[in-house]
Amino acid sequence: MKKAIYPGTFDPITNGHIDVLKKAANVFDEVILAVADNTGKKTIFNLDERVRLCEEALKEFPGIKVMKFDGLVVDFAKEVGAVAMIRGLRAVSDFEYELSLALMNKKLNSEVHTVFFVPDNKYLYLSSTMIRQVVSLGGNIRDLIPECVEKALKIKIK
Secondary structure: EEEEEEOOOOOOOOOHHEEEHHHOOOOOOEEEEEEEEEOOOOOOOOHHHHHHHHHHHHOOOOOEEEEEEEOOHHHHHHHHHOOEEEEEEHHHHHHHHHHHHHHHHHHHHHEEEEEOOOOHHHHOOHHHHHHHHHHHHOOOOOOOOOOOHHHHHHHOOO
């Protein structure tokens, strides 16, 4: 059984993340959305809120589990028995950063491979940061994030 993790902050989870997850679920037997606790990023939602929103957004996808983790992602991958780490690539600008991460993770644990997925064209420009900014300015992002995330963001940003 081939298991993969898709690590990230997911602050908040977007339809682009979900698109990548669905693609990964077609390749791997089990996919774990791994919500990172300590990433050095300032988040709008705390860890438990991010996990809850991810679980709610993914409830119709029974093959995808949501778990939180702290520490090195390669250690978490080993702990859960994952052979691969999923990463999404949106643009060429992502590639340099993602390649650096993949190489460092390979150095730390050569048994975990990084697999890149490209989201659907309609999500190529999408980022959690952009979503937070658009919502804070009153913009409509209804088709870019799950409904539960939209509601939570509007409450949080008020």
